[in-house]
Amino acid sequence: MTAEKIRARLKxxxxxxxxxxTKLLIEEFCGEYSEDKDYDSPRLAEAxxxxxxxxxIQYIIGKWWFCRCEFEVNENCLVPRPDTELTVETAVKLLPxxxxxxxxxxxxxxxxxxxxxxxxxxxxxxxxxxxKTLELAKKNAAKNKVSERFSGILGDVLSPDLLEDKKYAxxxxxxxxxxxxxxxxxxxxxxxxxxxxxxxxxxGLIFYRTIVNNFAKNLDENxxxxxxxxxxxxxxxxxxxxxxxxxxxxxxxxxxxxxxAILRKND
Ligand SMILES: C[S@@+](CC[C@H](N)C(=O)[O-])C[C@H]1O[C@@H](n2cnc3c(N)ncnc32)[C@H](O)[C@@H]1O
Numbered sequence: 001m002t003a004e005k006i007r008a009r010l011k012x013x014x015x016x017x018x019x020x021x022t023k024l025l026i027e028e029f030c031g032e033y034s035e036d037k038d039y040d041s042p043r044l045a046e047a048x049x050x051x052x053x054x055x056x057i058q059y060i061i062g063k064w065w066f067c068r069c070e071f072e073v074n075e076n077c078l079v080p081r082p083d084t085e086l087t088v089e090t091a092v093k094l095l096p097x098x099x100x101x102x103x104x105x106x107x108x109x110x111x112x113x114x115x116x117x118x119x120x121x122x123x124x125x126x127x128x129x130x131x132k133t134l135e136l137a138k139k140n141a142a143k144n145k146v147s148e149r150f151s152g153i154l155g156d157v158l159s160p161d162l163l164e165d166k167k168y169a170x171x172x173x174x175x176x177x178x179x180x181x182x183x184x185x186x187x188x189x190x191x192x193x194x195x196x197x198x199x200x201x202x203x204g205l206i207f208y209r210t211i212v213n214n215f216a217k218n219l220d221e222n223x224x225x226x227x228x229x230x231x232x233x234x235x236x237x238x239x240x241x242x243x244x245x246x247x248x249x250x251x252x253x254x255x256x257x258x259x260x261a262i263l264r265k266n267d
Contacts, residue, residue, distance in 0.1 A: 001039050006048050013052040021057050028061040054188035067114035069144045076132040078197040080110035084174055086259050087228045088114045090251060091172050094224060094262070097121055099169035102218070104157045104211060105129075107197060109137030109150070111172060116146040123149045125166070129156050130196070158210050163218040171215055174228035175207030176200045205236055212244050212263065224264050231257035 003022050010018040026033045029044040047060050058064040058079040064071055066080035067088055073079055088111055095101060098121050103112035106126035116124055126141075128134040134152050141150040155162045157175070177200040178186070190198070200206055208227060219225070225246075229237055234250045241248035246263040253259035 001041075001045060001048070002037070003033070003035050003039075006044075009048055009052055013054070015051065015054075021051065024057060024061055025051065054192075056189045056192055059192070066110045067117065069110070069114055069117055069140075071108045071110055071113075071140045072136060072143065073108055074136065075192075076130065076194065077108040077136055078193050080108055083253055083259055084111060084228055085114075086251060086253050087111055087172065087174060087226060088118070090260050090262065091115050091170055091226050092118045094170065094226070095119060095122055096169055096222075099123075100125070100167075101170040101172055102127065102163065102166075102168045104171065104173040105175045105197075105207070106137050106152070107133060107174075109140045109152070111174060112150060113137075113141050113144050113146055115172075116141075116149050117144055120149075123151075125151045125153055125168075127153050127155050127157055127162065129154070130194075133194075157207065160214040163215055166218055167220050168218055168223060169220050170224050170226055171211065171219060172226045173207065173211060175211070177204050177207065177228075177230050177233065179204040203236075204230065204233065205240065208233075208237060208240055208261075212240050212246070216244055216246065216265075219265070221265075224262055227261045227263070229258060229261050231259070234258040234261065237261040237263070 006022045007018045023033050025047050029047055030039050030041050050060055058073050064073050064080055067085055100123045103124055103126045106112055106128045112124040112126040134154050138152045141147045176198050178198045180199055180202055238248045241263045247266050249262040250258050251260040
């Protein structure tokens, strides 16, 4: 199978990034990429067929890149998205020196680990409901050499006592935020990611509402919530903030969509 043939197979199955994905598949399963070679690898052929069936490229190659780090990924975690880099960038700017922060719903660990990588003075408690997902986050912390400042904690972020009496300079989260009724309409690849990483309940807001209600008491005096939000959730976040006496600032991503909400105690 040549690179050209693989590209054509991917293209006819509606995969837009056929060039880069062909390169990734060849490099993963056969080592070096060459336009001229005819690759005779059953593993590569199997991977191409999986991708043609719209299985995510990230799960096929078992890794993905986010901010400055490489993450191991599998079916137990959401694939780290470029959109989420704005949450990291916001936290990196806002965290005071030597801060401790919480990352709720950590998944692959991409948010906490990237902040720790960019801010070597900070420490993170990263919370996740599923043991296999938490193991992956811990593995990713080790892979990116931040384990000493990363505590992975198993727990339900919807449980009011989860953070006990800990105090944080920031509580950061990219929680599940898709409305339940929208999930079946998502593209094929996304539907193969864990449903528990996507489903934000009937109105998509259950995690924001519960986290703000339960954990405002866990913020330091000048502490902030930093949330990734859906493009159409800014007004909802403003209402949630208002009901708890917090201010709400919205940041847009590079595509011009509302993407991050920063909630602070009012002066
Ligand atoms: C949208 S994903 C975000 C993952 C990662 N932070 C990222 O940005 O790529 C949400 C994560 O929350 C986890 N999760 C879902 N319900 C949870 C709960 N009640 N308590 C803690 N974690 C939960 C899911 O398993 C998933 O890993």
